[in-house]
């Protein structure tokens with residue numbers, strides 16, 4: 001298994017995702033949903049299951065996403081020859097455009113193709129359902145293998161005979177130039193007939209069809225034409241890959257518990273739909289997206305909250321991808337964790353937290369998509385108005401803030417600013433909210449928030465807007481003030497804040513969310529964390545807005561340069577080692593990249609101005 005998070009690439013099918021490393025090993029795969037128990041979890045423990053197709057002996061490796069897709073092509077070169085390995089999570093046959101990801105077959109397709117000479121591979125299939133807890137009954141079948149019993153049915157087809165081992169199957173094969181060998185693995189629940197994996201001779205055609213499906217989706221979204229075209233398109237595709245197509249939910253990342261530092265306890269499950277992360281995803285996709293995706297997400301949020309965002313409503317800060325409410329967190333003590341970073345957690349205690357920023361992010365996304373969403377359904381009108389009413393009622397309360405700090409609630413500045421955003425956008429949306437609009441009351445409360453932030457958010461001692469009212473600590477979330485149009489980046493105090501963050505809240509020029517002391521005093525957690533990619537991109541965006549495009553571009557290039565060979569970013573970056581940390585790939589980081597690219601393009605005059613209110 002790999003010891004670098006950056007060695008992994010993501011495959012996705014609109015319901016779930018898998019991670020494959022540079023040695024051709026699938027070390028993470030949850031089926032049928034992003035948050036299902038993993039079938040392969042070697043990412044979190046060497047014994048928790050994998051499926052590798054790896055050359056025997058020494059080899060060199062390069063890889064890429066086939067253009068316009070999330071299909072990975074790995075090229076292995078050995079002393080005796082060269083071969084491709086193509087990996088895809090299949091989508092439904094013939095699916096195109098916006099249908100992409102609907103009702104996927106839950107099938108992993110793998111194809112080895114000889115390019116030159118001959119290459120010998122070892123195939124090692126070690127399914128370990130329920131995050132490595134189960135050693136399944138695995139029997140060889142005619143042309144493959146399948147499992148018996150338990151909540152999963154796994155069936156495999158192989159172009160070469162497999163040998164049964166101890167709850168595993170193995171093979172050694174040789175591929176010659178021009179030869180193609182197709183493998184497939186399909187999942188089904190226990191209630192249905194044993195699933196039929198794709199036959200080896202059809203694997204090439206099914207991978208080609210999946211490639212065409214992705215390209216047809218991207219063809220409909222290739223709107224961004226700025227100088228960062230390839231980076232922006234890849235990031236948009238990653239965000240699409242994090243979307244649970246059946247409901248429109250968007251997960252923060254397809255993994256759990258990849259640590260923020262090796263050996264640390266800051267390990268979280270990101271396979272859920274946060275209002276914040278998903279709204280920001282929609283905002284990032286704005287320039288290349290279309291009404292269907294926004295409408296799906298809005299309907300997911302509204303229905304998950306039971307159609308109401310008012311007092312006693314079911315509105316939470318996050319949900320399961322099917323709209324589940326109870327995401328209770330637990331530890332999986334049988335797993336060692338990534339490089340022994342314990343605990344491994346599933347579920348996320350943040351589901352029950354109070355985070356007051358979410359009203360602003362949701363209303364900003366609604367406002368951004370107002371034209372594309374068309375006339376709002378009366379239920380959505382009521383929901384949007386209740387979001388504003390709730391922001392107006394609750395903004396004076398303390399909360400745990402957008403970083404989900406597990407310490408004592410405080411008056412987080414970014415939460416107040418986002419409540420201002422909620423009311424500002426609600427006032428602008430008022431003509432579309434029918435009888436639910438309360439324009440005057442919203443405008444008055446909006447102005448009260450603004451006055452409070454300007455007065456109590458500023459630290460004269462620090463010469464900056466800070467983390468919380470009446471505090472002196474810096475927090476990168478203050479960069480949201482210009483990004484959401486609360487204050488211009490050129491405002492004297494705002495610019496001083498941007499500089500303070502650039503000088504004092506950075507490591508090697510990359511931005512931290514906030515400084516941790518390592519003694520649980522700030523966020524209730526032990527240990528340190530790396531620099532936060534999203535925050536570095538926010539700094540680049542604000543520098544661009546402040547009229548410093550060259551400085552912004554240098555920072556943007558540096559952060560984007562930490563992406564792995566496939567262009568993927570994790571949540572955090574260690575600037576000294578260049579290693580990526582935290583869950584992977586992470587929506588936040590790719591959101592930041594897209595928005596910073598747009599801000600820089602705009603500052604150079606390469607793109608029309610973004611929506612007047614701005615978007616982080």
Ligand SMILES: OC[C@H]1O[C@H](O[C@H]2O[C@H](CO)[C@@H](O)[C@H](O)[C@H]2O)[C@H](O)[C@@H](O)[C@@H]1O
Nearest residue numbers: 252268274276277348350402403404405
């Ligand atoms: O730092 C502690 C918190 O870390 C996670 O939250 C972070 O990830 C979320 C998903 O991307 C994001 O919405 C949030 O802003 C980030 O701080 C974790 O999910 C929390 O449980 C944890 O308390």
